[in-house]
Amino acid sequence: xxxxxxxxxxxxxxxxxxxxxxxxxxxxxxxxxxxxxxxxxxxxxxxxxxxxxxxxxxxxxxxxxxxxxxxxxxxxxxxxxxxxxxxxxxxxxxxxxxxxxxxxxxxxxxxxxxxxxxxxxxxxxxxxxxxxxxxxxxxxxxxxxxxxxxxxxxxxxxxxx
Amino acid sequence: xxxxxxxxxxxxxxxxxxxxxxxxxxxxxxxxxxxxxxxxxxxxxxxxxxxxxxxxxxxxxxxxxxxxxxxxxxxxxxxxxxxxxxxxxxxxxxxxxxxxxxxxxxxxxxxxxxxxxxxxxxxxxxxxxxxxxxxxxxxxxxxxxxxxxxxx
Numbered sequence: 001x002x003x004x005x006x007x008x009x010x011x012x013x014x015x016x017x018x019x020x021x022x023x024x025x026x027x028x029x030x031x032x033x034x035x036x037x038x039x040x041x042x043x044x045x046x047x048x049x050x051x052x053x054x055x056x057x058x059x060x061x062x063x064x065x066x067x068x069x070x071x072x073x074x075x076x077x078x079x080x081x082x083x084x085x086x087x088x089x090x091x092x093x094x095x096x097x098x099x100x101x102x103x104x105x106x107x108x109x110x111x112x113x114x115x116x117x118x119x120x121x122x123x124x125x126x127x128x129x130x131x132x133x134x135x136x137x138x139x140x141x142x143x144x145x146x147x148x149x150x151x152x153x154x155x156x157x158x159x160x161x
Numbered sequence: 162x163x164x165x166x167x168x169x170x171x172x173x174x175x176x177x178x179x180x181x182x183x184x185x186x187x188x189x190x191x192x193x194x195x196x197x198x199x200x201x202x203x204x205x206x207x208x209x210x211x212x213x214x215x216x217x218x219x220x221x222x223x224x225x226x227x228x229x230x231x232x233x234x235x236x237x238x239x240x241x242x243x244x245x246x247x248x249x250x251x252x253x254x255x256x257x258x259x260x261x262x263x264x265x266x267x268x269x270x271x272x273x274x275x276x277x278x279x280x281x282x283x284x285x286x287x288x289x290x291x292x293x294x295x296x297x298x299x300x301x302x303x304x305x306x307x308x309x310x311x312x313x
Contacts, residue, residue, distance in 0.1 A: 090209040120222055
């Protein structure tokens, strides 16, 4: 799963050259995974310099505006925190980090989605669908579609009693 | 790319689908809602996500069958890359999608990121049940997912 990253206004600084303080301007934030079923945990990471102190992640979205303080020095440098999404309304959230020295720590988004798949069937009359899908067998089933319809009808005839 | 506008109907000429759409969210377990089984001919649109034609992944869900027989997305698994899906929206515009592929996934390994993940392009995901119905649990083990991208 690839984390979505948005470089905030810091990216403009890079474009303008080295007049701005490059080290402070380059901090950015990632959320991994970028998509989580509701109740899942995402890791917020910013490249803020840990020596400047804890970073603060502001999480805003459909039903939420909360701050999460960094708890861990990330493996590759920077700071991270875990965010537990139980009770989150489904939708897309924005994470904005502020470094310990008050500088911009970057922005990223993540999406809270429904859990797992959908219960989208009731078993019909005989309990088989148009797709007897076992992974890669899907294509074969479709190619043999005509034949399968016959099988299905026959089975239906024998089991609906 | 289209602005946000709720979908009203979905037509899939290749498998004879022409169905009304209602907005859905999730049930108390956090799973995607499906339109009521009393109306197996209706498809659902995941209303927390993008609308079809908007940037990102729009998600439609429909039953594969009901106790009475085949339902709206019964033949979803027969779609092939290149097939067309048309979604009529409240603003009167029709978002046209081309199928990229079809997959079957055990529900415990549902491809959440590929379904809901999104990006800059307007994409569509169609979901129904698949596999062999388990009468003991009263459910299907798999989800069939159709992946499509807005036609240009």
